[in-house]
Amino acid sequence: MNYVVFDLEWNQCPYGKHREVKALPFEIIEIGAVKLNKDREYVGRFHRIVRPAVYTKLHHRTREIVHMDQETLDQGVSFQEAAREFLAWAGADSQFCTWGTIDLVELQRNMKYYGLLHLLKGPLHYYDVQKLFAVSYEDMKSRRSLEYGIDYLKLEKKQDFHRALSDAWYTAEIFQTIDMDVVLAYDSIDVYQNPKTKDEEIHAVYNGYSKFISREFSTKEEAMADREVLATHCCLCGRNARKKLRWFSVNSKNYYCVAYCPVHGYVKGKARMKHTDEGKVYVVKTIKVSSEQEAQEIREKRDELREKRRKKRRGEA
DNA sequence: TTGGATTTTCGGCACCGAGG
DNA sequence: CCTCGGTGCCGAAAATCCAA
Numbered sequence: 001m002n003y004v005v006f007d008l009e010w011n012q013c014p015y016g017k018h019r020e021v022k023a024l025p026f027e028i029i030e031i032g033a034v035k036l037n038k039d040r041e042y043v044g045r046f047h048r049i050v051r052p053a054v055y056t057k058l059h060h061r062t063r064e065i066v067h068m069d070q071e072t073l074d075q076g077v078s079f080q081e082a083a084r085e086f087l088a089w090a091g092a093d094s095q096f097c098t099w100g101t102i103d104l105v106e107l108q109r110n111m112k113y114y115g116l117l118h119l120l121k122g123p124l125h126y127y128d129v130q131k132l133f134a135v136s137y138e139d140m141k142s143r144r145s146l147e148y149g150i151d152y153l154k155l156e157k158k159q160d161f162h163r164a165l166s167d168a169w170y171t172a173e174i175f176q177t178i179d180m181d182v183v184l185a186y187d188s189i190d191v192y193q194n195p196k197t198k199d200e201e202i203h204a205v206y207n208g209y210s211k212f213i214s215r216e217f218s219t220k221e222e223a224m225a226d227r228e229v230l231a232t233h234c235c236l237c238g239r240n241a242r243k244k245l246r247w248f249s250v251n252s253k254n255y256y257c258v259a260y261c262p263v264h265g266y267v268k269g270k271a272r273m274k275h276t277d278e279g280k281v282y283v284v285k286t287i288k289v290s291s292e293q294e295a296q297e298i299r300e301k302r303d304e305l306r307e308k309r310r311k312k313r314r315g316e317a
Numbered sequence: 318t319t320g321g322a323t324t325t326t327c328g329g330c331a332c333c334g335a336g337g
Numbered sequence: 338c339c340t341c342g343g344t345g346c347c348g349a350a351a352a353t354c355c356a357a
Contacts, residue, residue, distance in 0.1 A: 010337055012339055025340070026337070061338050065337060102336050102341070130335080143335055143342095162337080220327095251345080252327040272343095306324080 003040060004090045005097040005129070005175060006033035007167035009066045010106055011052055014059040024113045026106050027054045028079060029068070031086050032164025034172040035094070042172075046089045047165045049076035065162050080114050083107075087119055096126040099146050099171045104190040122193025123202060123213070127186075129171050132178045135186055149174045189213065194274070194282050201228065209288040210235035216280040220273055223283050224255070232269050234261035235287040241267050244295060248302050256302075258295045259287075266290040268298060 009030035013020035033046040049072060058068070076082075090096075098104060104124060111117045133149050134142045144152075147161050155173050159166035175183075185207045195201045195215045202213040210233070217223040224230070224247065234241045241259035247269070249255045255271040268290040274282050290298075 008337085012337075014338095017339070020339090029337095059337090059338065062337060100336055100341095105341085106337085145335070249326075254344090 001038050002043065002091060002094045003036040003038075003097050003127070003172075003175070004033055004094040005036065005168050005172040006031065006046075006086075006090075006103065007099065007164045007171060008032075008103045008106060009068075009162070009164050011055050011062045011066075012059045013055050014057045021054050024054055024110065026109070027052050028082075028106060028110045029066070029073060029076070030164040031082055032166070032168040033086065033090070034165075034168045035090070036172060036176070040176050044089075045165065045168075046086060048082040048085065049073065050079050050082045051076035053078065067160065067163065079110060080116065083111055083114070083116055084119070096124065097129055097171065097175055098126065099128075099149075099167065099174075100130045100143070101128055101188070101190065105192050108190075108192045117193070122190060123195065123200075124190040124193075125187050126190060127175070127183060128188040129175045129178070131188060132182060132186060133174060136178050136182050146170055146174075153177055191274075191282075191284075194276060205235065205238075208235065209286055212283075212285040212287075214283040214285070216276060216282050218280060220281050223273065223281050224271075226283075229271065229283050229285060232257060232259035232267065232287060234259075234264050234267055235289060236264045237261065239263065241287075245299055245302065247271065250305065256298060258290065258298050264289065266292055266295045268294065 008028050010026040010028045012026050029050050029052055031046065031048050031050065034042065035044040037043050051074060096104065104126060108117060108120060108122065111120060130143055133144060134140050137152060138144070146167060150157060150170050153174060159169070161167060161170070189202060189204060191213055195213055197215055201215050202211070204211045212228070214223065214226065214229050217226065230247065232241045232243055233239065239261055241261040243257060243259045245258040247255045247257040253273045257269040259267050259269065261267055267287050269285060269287050271283050271285040274284055276282065
């Protein structure tokens, strides 16, 4: 098993959104990757410039960020060739690592555009080094820039940022500093290819929380009526935790609830509604360990929200 | 049963900070 | 300039409640 740390550079429609190709808002123009063995030692690299075929001219903003001239781009290979070679080079049993969540999405979106998505079966497990950085060195929630991470760790800035190979290299260097226990405990799942059937639904357990990704439903109501979506299993032992506070919504997308595990005490649930390109919905539910105090706070938050809406109604009447 | 009051739902919008 | 995810606010519409 190898780790493939990769980074992409992409371009967008230089003439504004109204003239873009809907299925391809971002066109990949460069792929850079560093391969590490199971001990996270450097074993190889991959680099391709991709000749753009949809947006042949660089967006002015892109040109400012990515330092590439037109000749360099024109000398690139086609996306089909670059993607096939990249995946072949990566090998079937490698673990992808990226800085942030977007690169996996754009890679797949570009592959879909060219009818190559079957080469990369999702959902994809990967390591989001930006997240691992936050878990290891900050508050778990922050999402820092790559350069911030390099500065924080006092690593040498040998090359410019915002080129695929150098950013992949920087990401790999940060990845190498992360404690292996943290890496193993916090893998990420990309659901650009979201679960379609019940067997494909994802149940993942992490340190102190668990994540469930449902199959598709036609409507939100149907989703929120599903047994597995509503279930509140303790994220530590998997036992059914009895609900203390039923699922309630704060807005159209997020639902919360509180439950009590007979062994581990309070847990809190959060369910987020996600929409697919085809207008279906699926649910990403997380269950986290909580406390009596936090449970009380969530209850108060719910009551406050109700009170607020009530007051507002009165004011308008 | 019904109409008004109250509560919930839900899309739009704006902001932030990451990505290019 | 555009995407994405998260958050919060707002108002209209839908759903529900409740008393006459």
